[in-house]
Amino acid sequence: MLWLKRRNxxxxxxxxxxxxxxxxxxxxxxxxxxxxxxxxKLLTKRAAQQAGIAVPELYGVIESTYQLRTLANLLEPxxxxxIKPTRGSGGKGILVLSRQDERNFVKPxxxxxxxxxxxxxxxNILSGVYSLGGQPDSAFIEALVISxxxxxxxxxxxxxxxxxxxxxxxxxxxxLRCPTHASDGKANLHQGxxxxxxxxxxxxxxxxxxxxxxxxxxxxxxxxxxxxxxxEWTTLLTLASSCYELTGLGYLxxxxxxxxxxxxxxxxxxxxxxxxxxxxxxxxxxxxLMTIQQLPKxxxxxxxxxxxxxxxFGAIDIEPAAAGVRGC
Amino acid sequence: MTSRNQIYLLSAILISVGLxxxxxxxxxxxxxxxxGSVRTVWNVEAKISFNSEGPSALADLxxxxxxxxxxxxxxxxxxxxxxxxxxxxxxxxxxxxxxxxISGQQNLYYSLQITPRIxxxxxxxxxxxxxxxxxxxxxxxxxxxxxxxxxxxAKKNASSPDMFTRxxxxxxSGDPRAEDIHVLFSSDKDLSRANxxxxxxxxxxxxxxIIRGVQLGNRTHNDPxxxxxxxxxxxxxxxYNPDTATAGLPDNFFIWQRxxxxxxxxxxxxxxxxxxxxxxxVIPAKNIALKLAREKTVALVDFNIYSLPVEKQxxxxxxxxxxxxxxxxVIFQILIGVRTSGTxxxxxxxxxxxxxxxxxGIAILITLVSTGLWIRSYLSKTDLHMTARIGVVLIIVVMLxxxxxxxxxxxxxxxxxxxTFFPMVILAWxxxxxxxxxxxxxxxEVAIQGSGxxxxxxxxxxxxxxxxxxxxxxxxxxxxxxxxxxxxxLGQYTGFRLFELYRFxxxxx
Numbered sequence: 001m002l003w004l005k006r007r008n009x010x011x012x013x014x015x016x017x018x019x020x021x022x023x024x025x026x027x028x029x030x031x032x033x034x035x036x037x038x039x040x041k042l043l044t045k046r047a048a049q050q051a052g053i054a055v056p057e058l059y060g061v062i063e064s065t066y067q068l069r070t071l072a073n074l075l076e077p078x079x080x081x082x083i084k085p086t087r088g089s090g091g092k093g094i095l096v097l098s099r100q101d102e103r104n105f106v107k108p109x110x111x112x113x114x115x116x117x118x119x120x121x122x123x124n125i126l127s128g129v130y131s132l133g134g135q136p137d138s139a140f141i142e143a144l145v146i147s148x149x150x151x152x153x154x155x156x157x158x159x160x161x162x163x164x165x166x167x168x169x170x171x172x173x174x175x176l177r178c179p180t181h182a183s184d185g186k187a188n189l190h191q192g193x194x195x196x197x198x199x200x201x202x203x204x205x206x207x208x209x210x211x212x213x214x215x216x217x218x219x220x221x222x223x224x225x226x227x228x229x230x231x232e233w234t235t236l237l238t239l240a241s242s243c244y245e246l247t248g249l250g251y252l253x254x255x256x257x258x259x260x261x262x263x264x265x266x267x268x269x270x271x272x273x274x275x276x277x278x279x280x281x282x283x284x285x286x287x288x289l290m291t292i293q294q295l296p297k298x299x300x301x302x303x304x305x306x307x308x309x310x311x312x313f314g315a316i317d318i319e320p321a322a323a324g325v326r327g328c
Numbered sequence: 329m330t331s332r333n334q335i336y337l338l339s340a341i342l343i344s345v346g347l348x349x350x351x352x353x354x355x356x357x358x359x360x361x362x363x364g365s366v367r368t369v370w371n372v373e374a375k376i377s378f379n380s381e382g383p384s385a386l387a388d389l390x391x392x393x394x395x396x397x398x399x400x401x402x403x404x405x406x407x408x409x410x411x412x413x414x415x416x417x418x419x420x421x422x423x424x425x426x427x428x429x430i431s432g433q434q435n436l437y438y439s440l441q442i443t444p445r446i447x448x449x450x451x452x453x454x455x456x457x458x459x460x461x462x463x464x465x466x467x468x469x470x471x472x473x474x475x476x477x478x479x480x481x482a483k484k485n486a487s488s489p490d491m492f493t494r495x496x497x498x499x500x501s502g503d504p505r506a507e508d509i510h511v512l513f514s515s516d517k518d519l520s521r522a523n524x525x526x527x528x529x530x531x532x533x534x535x536x537x538i539i540r541g542v543q544l545g546n547r548t549h550n551d552p553x554x555x556x557x558x559x560x561x562x563x564x565x566x567x568y569n570p571d572t573a574t575a576g577l578p579d580n581f582f583i584w585q586r587x588x589x590x591x592x593x594x595x596x597x598x599x600x601x602x603x604x605x606x607x608x609x610v611i612p613a614k615n616i617a618l619k620l621a622r623e624k625t626v627a628l629v630d631f632n633i634y635s636l637p638v639e640k641q642x643x644x645x646x647x648x649x650x651x652x653x654x655x656x657x658v659i660f661q662i663l664i665g666v667r668t669s670g671t672x673x674x675x676x677x678x679x680x681x682x683x684x685x686x687x688x689g690i691a692i693l694i695t696l697v698s699t700g701l702w703i704r705s706y707l708s709k710t711d712l713h714m715t716a717r718i719g720v721v722l723i724i725v726v727m728l729x730x731x732x733x734x735x736x737x738x739x740x741x742x743x744x745x746x747x748t749f750f751p752m753v754i755l756a757w758x759x760x761x762x763x764x765x766x767x768x769x770x771x772x773e774v775a776i777q778g779s780g781x782x783x784x785x786x787x788x789x790x791x792x793x794x795x796x797x798x799x800x801x802x803x804x805x806x807x808x809x810x811x812x813x814x815x816x817x818l819g820q821y822t823g824f825r826l827f828e829l830y831r832f833x834x835x836x837x
Contacts, residue, residue: 006829009836019662020822092768127714129764136714191769212834279835 014284016275021251025289029168029250030271037247038269042086042140044247051246053239054265056082056257057143064138065126068119075105075115080144083122085130087137091186093130095121096144096158108157108185145265148258150231154178154196156220158185162198162236162256162264165273165285169244170305171237172288172313174198175280176230180210181220187255189276194218196225197281201314203233207282214282234306236264241302243269253277288313335820339813346810353804357621358446360613363799367616369401370544371607372582373439376592378600384428385596387436390540390585391421398582401441401619410436420588434597442582443616465527474511479532481508493529493536493559493566497573500525522555522570535560537587539567542604544580550603553584553591614803633805641802646679648801649792651811653678656788658818665825668781669761676751677781678788683749686789690782692732692747697778699728700759701766708763722756 010017016025037043048055059081060074075081078099085093095118097105103115113121122139124130131137151160158179165173175195179185182192189195194215197206205228208215217224230236240254243266253273256264278285291312300308353359376387391414394400405412410425425436467475482495499509500521512524519527522538529536539556556577558567567577577583585591594600618634633644653675660666668674681689703724707717729747736742758781766774791797800807824832 003826003829006833006836007824010824010829010832013835015824015832015835017822017824017828018665019825023820023822123713127712127717129714130768209834212831214834279832282835284835 010284014287015278016285016289018275020286021275025167025251026272030252031248034248035271038249038252038271039089040086041084041088041268042138044266044269045140045142047246048266051242053242053246054262056145056259056262056265056267059141059143061086061138061140062122062126065123068122071119071122072115074141075118078141081141082144083118083125083139083141085125085137085139087131087135088125089131091188091191093125094186096185098144145257145262145267146260148231148260150229151176151258153221153223154194154218154225154228156180156185156218158183158187159257161187161267162230162240162258163270163273163277164200164237164240164254164256165277166241166244166252166254167289167292168250169241169300169302170292170309171200171241172292172309173277173281173283173285174200174237174240175277176205176228178218180218182210189274189280194225195276195280196228197277197283198230199314200237201310203230203236205229207280209276209280212276212279230258232258232263237306237309238302239264239266241305245302247271332820335816339816342809342813342816346806346808346813349806350804350810353617353806357617358613359617359621359803361800363795365613366610367443367613369441369443369609369611369616370582371439371441371609372542372544373437373605373607375550375603375605376434376436376438376594376600377603378434378594378597380430380432380434380597382596383430384426385430385434385594387425387434387597387600388593388595389423389425389436389438389602390588390591391423391438392440392582392584393419393421393586395583397445398442399445399620401443401616403438403440406437406439407435420585443611465530467531468515471512471515474508475528475531478508478512478528482532490561490563490566492532493534493561493568494573494575496528496532497525497568497570500528501571501573520555520570522557525557525568525570529557529559539583539587540585540591541581541583542606543578544582544606544608546608548604548606550605552601552603554581556581558586633802645798645802646682648805648808649679649682649798650675651808652792652797652801653788655811655815656791657784658815660784660787662818662821663825665827666780666784667777668784669758669765669777670754670781673754673758674781674784674788676754677785678792680750681785681789682793684747686786686793689789690786693750693782695732696725696728696747696750696755697759697762700725700755701763704759704763705766708767718756718760721759722752725752725755725759 037047042058042061045055045058059078062068062071062074080098083095083097088094096108097113097118100106100112105113105115105118107113125137125139128136145159147155147159154160154176155178160176160178162174162176164171175197177187177189178194178196179187180192180194184191187193189209192211194208194210196208198204199206205225208225210219216226236256236258240256243249243252243254247269249269249271251271251273253270255267255270257267258264275285295308354361374389376389378385378387387410391403392400405423405425407425409430410427412423412425415422415424423438427434478496478499482492482499485495486492499506502509513519516524526536526538536557536559539558540553541556543551543554556567556569558565566575568575569578592600592602633641636644654672657668657672657674661668661671677689677693680693683689684692700721704721707720710717712720729750729752733747762774762778765777
């Protein structure tokens with residue numbers, strides 16, 4: 001009975017479950033043929049560059065073990081960089097390095113890796129350790145994004161990113177994902193990162209959660225989340241929403257980082273965005289998605305879409321609870 | 329029609345076809361729904377013996393017809409040196425044995441297997457076909473007087489016409505020294521009570537005929553045929569037992585011949601007699617259903633798993649359980665939300681458990697995977713291609729299996745020899761994936777996925793090893809269509825998973 005009551009309460013709050021997300025949104029709005037573009041980060045990056053969407057600079061690609069010989073040359077001019085598997089999922093296999101000396105590099109945690117160790121790491125990526133189903137993969141090296149000073153204090157040993165769920169081009173919900181010591185510098189909520197729900201109309205923090213539990217301060221840095229505001233919010237929403245035109249996916253998650261000098265950059269696109277954004281925001285996705293579904297079919301351009309959500313998806317109307325406080 | 333409605337329609341069709349065929353097989357062909365259900369089968373043997381007088385002899389035995397209470401499963405005729413055939417005289421089958429080169433004591437055997445019908449047709453089909461009645465009998469003058477006096481007495485005692493037969497039978501089955509009946513029997517010593525009763529009834533103008541049959545018992549030996557009479561009364565045909573003057577067919581009575589001139593005719597022999605032996609047996613209900621269905625050439629049964637050799641049938645017995653395992657996995661994933669490593673890996677593990685038994689299987693699995701993970705943790709430090717590394721893990725799994733088997737055999741634990749039933753490639757993959765999860769997401773996630781897989785495997789094992797499930801899937805393979813339909817329906821489920829109710833618990837306030 002308790003379960004039934006909770007089920008009804010969650011339904012009443014408009015919470016979207018995995019089964020409904022998979023059937024009613026992902027399989028209905030995301031054509032299978034459009035998946036390769038987003039599952040391959042390199043393809044996403046190149047397509048974004050062509051469409052004029054800002055992304056972190058690409059330094060190089062390694063597609064075969066043979067190319068590993070050229071790794072030393074490739075890394076030579078670089079002081080800080082990130083190595084990523086092209087088809088990694090869930091933030092797996094991402095290695096952030098900064099130069100220590102000629103042949104050694106250091107991870108954010110302080111661990112030192114030699115060039116040989118990096119080669120081994122990349123050969124693991126190539127053999128498919130981090131890709132779905134263990135298919136052979138390739139690795140790419142891109143610029144390390146230096147976090148915006150405003151956001152830096154909310155993160156520990158990693159880069160906070162902003163996940164925006166885009167439905168048919170409308171940004172419906174957003175959260176800031178802050179790495180913690182527990183998440184090992186990764187921005188995935190199930191690994192222990194903090195999720196901060198963001199009011200989609202303003203860029204203000206709503207509510208922060210870690211491991212599904214509401215918190216008010218960052219567990220490592222102790223900074224209060226309630227003052228958090230994301231600057232250039234409309235620019236960021238425009239960037240995120242343009243992923244709809246880029247990919248043709250009806251239901252997607254854009255992962256955006258804010259670089260100190262370059263502003264908002266698209267990091268990757270996810271065709272199967274998770275549901276933790278609801279916990280982080282304290283708001284269910286279902287009602288908003290249905291609202292968008294009921295809109296008249298016309299050619300909404302990005303400005304019109306953003307104007308629509310700005311006018312209709314204010315968090316205060318839906319969720320009266322104050323930031324970080326659970327009412328009733 | 330939306331794709332959702334198409335799926336609903338398809339599932340509805342699949343489920344109703346599956347359940348429909350199952351109920352057809354249950355209700356019409358009497359395939360049992362539960363394992364171990366049995367039916368009684370009586371083996372009735374008729375032994376004909378006579379003394380041959382000449383070189384040639386002919387025996388002519390009335391054979392039982394299809395009837396509404398019993399189903400004839402099988403008939404066999406044994407008689408060395410005789411020519412044998414079956415002839416049909418206006419609805420009555422008769423077996424004819426002939427031989428032209430015999431002498432002395434002869435024994436002929438006819439045996440049949442019968443089982444009570446599950447549903448008895450109410451219409452008494454046999455009676456209506458009987459056309460033969462005993463004509464007015466001929467008596468000696470003294471007998472005629474006695475007979476008429478019995479009929480008078482019976483008529484006087486009978487309160488209604490229907491009571492008349494009973495009164496006659498009371499006299500016939502009564503004290504044989506009573507004056508009138510003694511007169512009748514003294515001059516016709518070989519006449520049975522049934523025939524005497526028939527003669528009297530014929531004299532009184534009542535239509536009646538004889539029924540010969542066998543009283544089915546647990547184990548009877550060399551019984552003569554039992555004679556009953558069937559009388560056409562105002563209310564219809566009624567069967568009477570002339571020995572007890574009671575109406576109605578006795579329980580477990582198998583009617584061999586209804587009406588008809590004679591049970592057995594012998595030409596060229598003397599001192600003929602027929603004796604019945606009955607042996608009761610219990611036989612799996614399924615075997616009987618199969619036998620009967622084959623005779624009726626039911627396509628559903630003809631083009632079926634039973635037409636394969638027995639060893640192949642056993643393979644299918646296991647294969648038919650896979651959909652049940654799949655159903656369990658689907659339920660656990662979609663309705664409950666248990667995370668497993670490898671979607672259908674638990675089904676394969678459950679199939680291995682079926683061979684090894686549950687506890688041994690779990691012990692073997694945990695030992696193999698944890699040893700494998702331990703060795704694999706060394707491999708992650710080496711610079712190896714993924715494919716090569718899985719190859720290495722696979723070989724290690726094989727060697728572990730051999731090692732554990734030999735050691736446990738030496739220790740006298742022969743159950744561990746069943747280790748080979750575990751799918752090696754799947755185990756190698758599991759170890760590899762678990763190892764990566766360990767490195768990426770930590771031991772907690774390994775524990776979650778490992779125990780999730782084990783839980784689903786155990787539940788799938790319990791479902792698949794259940795005797796009823798095994799019986800149903802093997803004997804009613806069409807139920808798999810229903811399983812398919814259910815899985816299609818589950819695939820449409822958009823509600824919350826049970827674990828999501830826990831996951832979003834903080835939003836319920």
